Amino acid sequence: MVEVRKAIEENELKDVYKVRREVFILEQGVPEEIEIDNKEKEAIHFIVYREGTPVGAGRLRIEGTTAKAERVCILKEVRRKGLGSLLMNEMEETAKAEGLTKFRLNAQVHAEPFYLETGYKTISDQFYDADILHVTMEKNL
Template sequence: MGKKQTEVFVANTEQQLEDVYRVRREVFVNEQGVPESIEIDDKEIDAVHFIVYVHNVPVGAGRFRMLEEVAKVERVCVLQEYRKHGVGALLMEKMEDVAKQKGVTKLSLNAQTHAEDFYKKAGYQTVSNTFYDAGILHVRMEKELKNNSCI
């Protein structure tokens, strides 16, 4: 999956938001068995949503919410057949870029333990013991964002 055929957007249109929810529903509800009442929550309106397309097909999604100068990364997912092809890494890069533009100095997330290595490769550090969320084992992770401005 080359970068040219893969595009990551901040989901601003009604269609893009529909695609975000479709991908999340497929991964979290259908694949992992998370109840939809938990997966779609009251924080959707406060979040910046992201959608990944490969050849115009929605295949990945995520969101973050601003908590002062920290952005909480949530609901990061990629459809099963598109995993291990760099889609998730591109999604995380775009989320970081947008967070930096908003003045964010730190990202935090709760990672499913099977995805902990993915986030470590993206520069996150584990900062908690394991815990359950929606019946799935997680760890809390954080990443400091460096300011790219020149002095």
């Protein structure tokens, strides 16, 4: 069974950071001081559980009428199983419920096709963030 929900309880937030640490810090080599930043407290955090095990995470921040998805990740061993789509759907529904009209994210270039398939449009040239090539993408809600 797969469950995607807002991470509110302390144990859920610990699971968020555990998944992010695995993907961004250990797998991709992002320095911890970049991965965990001063925007954590203002964000709405999401966790993906598969059979009770944390396997995905993301955070949503509100900037005016725009929702910004950040730190979206799925553990390597369970990628390409639809979990990323479930996570993004939950984040988008939360943004809609908040009355937001636009969803924006900075996608790693390798993930750009995934976001294009789900209705996002690339609105920037490629740029580096944490030494990883990204593009900014947007979707109307």
